[in-house]
Amino acid sequence: MDYGDKLFWLSVVIQRKYAQICAGFDLTPSQATLLCAVRNEPRRMADLAASLGMTKNALSQLVDRTARRELVGRASSEQDRRVVMLSATPTGKVLAEALYAEISKRLPEIASNLDADDQRDFARVATAVVDTSDLSSPPSNPPVTP
Template sequence: MTDGPGFGNTLVYLSLLIQRRYAQICADHDLTTAQAQLLCTVKDQPRGMGELSQLLGLAKPGLSGLVDRTERRGLVQRVASDRDRRACTVISTPLGKEVGNALYADVAARLPDIFGHLPAADRRVLEELVAGVPTDCGD
């Protein structure tokens, strides 16, 4: 049995609501959504460019531009690899950690407001349902 197009449309609508709220939270921290995703990805762990490309779903030229722009703001920096001079790792600067942690806390506090009208029990059910969604959806 498959769900009708109504459920798919509902999911698209929910996605748009979440994306708009997330974009607003990012803007409140003077970040683009791409910069915010980069910061959150490297805030606790350095990442290689290949890994970042995969995690963020960006081609290497686009990722390089994103890292360049974020690096100019003093939020991340590239560190050359000891093993391969052609490779580098992206790390969060102290300012990047501060901004990333503030963003992370703000997202955790404000994004759930989309469902603030629901009773607590319904929000818990929604949280359980979302937690059951596979993270590998065959992309």
């Protein structure tokens, strides 16, 4: 397997573990990601779509499904009524905090078979990749709708 194959399979390992964690909270991975993204503060829907690599329509459908569970809510921005803000409801915030804590605890298990030095290297590299990634702009390729 080449480097691209390894990265592909790493993404599968991460997604599988993430899905297991989300299922324990009766959330789809998409709902969990959305909830974690707004757990600390309201976010603009357009910014969320870009950050999550989704079309605005796909995000709107995800928000509709998550809002039906009373975990998120939409509101117009106080500065610009045309801007739609998304935030966690009080119930959603409690669930998001518990979910995020579980993700932070269990997702690193994917590296548990590595020795201590490799685990530190993995954490360092993963941090560097995220820190140097622009998560605020849309992906260069057209987004894929789930």
